[in-house]
Every structure is written in structure tokens, then in C-alpha cells.
Amino acid sequence: MKAHRGRGPTGKSIYFSHEPSLLEYAGCYLLLLVVIALSTAICVVWYPAALLIVGVLIEDSQVIPVTFMTTLVLIVFALFAVVMLAEPYFRQGLRRQEARARFLRVAIPLVVFLAVGVLVPDLIRVLG
Numbered sequence: 001m002k003a004h005r006g007r008g009p010t011g012k013s014i015y016f017s018h019e020p021s022l023l024e025y026a027g028c029y030l031l032l033l034v035v036i037a038l039s040t041a042i043c044v045v046w047y048p049a050a051l052l053i054v055g056v057l058i059e060d061s062q063v064i065p066v067t068f069m070t071t072l073v074l075i076v077f078a079l080f081a082v083v084m085l086a087e088p089y090f091r092q093g094l095r096r097q098e099a100r101a102r103f104l105r106v107a108i109p110l111v112v113f114l115a116v117g118v119l120v121p122d123l124i125r126v127l128g
């Protein structure tokens with residue numbers, strides 16, 4: 001049964017949903033594994049990128065380690081939040097048959113952030 005919008009007893013708009021199959025749940029968790037892999041790749045790529053950016057922007061060598069580690073901690077916390085929030089977001093998308101769209105809403109910004117992490121060090125080297 002396809003999810004569709006209807007009216008509840010109070011007149012409010014509600015979604016009628018279907019019960020996902022085991023295969024759909026497996027696909028949902030496969031999408032979550034892709035998000036985890038993208039997050040891991042972002043951590044690997046942004047480690048040297050963040051060090052290079054901080055080194056270029058900050059002149060005082062004593063402040064660079066603290067700024068660099070703060071930047072990495074913020075990136076890791078943000079990625080951890082994305083991964084933790086993605087799982088229930090994807091599961092709810094299964095019931096509404098929106099899993100693909102929801103995955104793209106999460107994955108596209110991660111891919112863009114990954115691409116920026118790959119390109120920024122090269123741009124700094126070319127411009128600097």
C-alpha cells in the first residue's frame with residue numbers, strides 16, 4: 001500500500017503509511033552505512049585540510065594546535081549528530097515511502113562538504 005495523505009478524525013492532515021518489509025529495512029540501514037562511510041571519509045579528508053586552513057589563517061604558532069583541534073572536534077560532533085539523526089529520519093521515510101528522497105537530503109550536503117575538503121587544500125596551494 002502506498003503512503004498517502006488523508007484527513008484524521010479531527011480534520012487535520014495525516015499520512016497513512018505502509019509497514020516496510022525486512023528487505024526495505026535492510027536497504028534503509030544500507031543507506032545509513034553509506035552516510036557513516038561518507039562521514040568517515042569527511043574526517044579523513046578534512047584532517048589535513050583543516051590543518052592547512054588554520055595554518056594559513058593564523059599567524060601565531062602557539063594558537064594553531066588549539067584552533068586546529070577545536071575545528072576537528074566541531075566537525076566530528078556535527079557528523080556524529082548527522083549520523084545519529086539520520087537513522088530515525090530514514091526509518092520514518094520508509095513508512096512514508098520517502099527513503100530515497102530523505103537519503104539524498106542527507107547525502108548531498110555530505111558529498112559537497114567532502115568535495116570542498118578535497119579541493120580547498122589544492123586551492124590554497126595554488127593561490128598561496
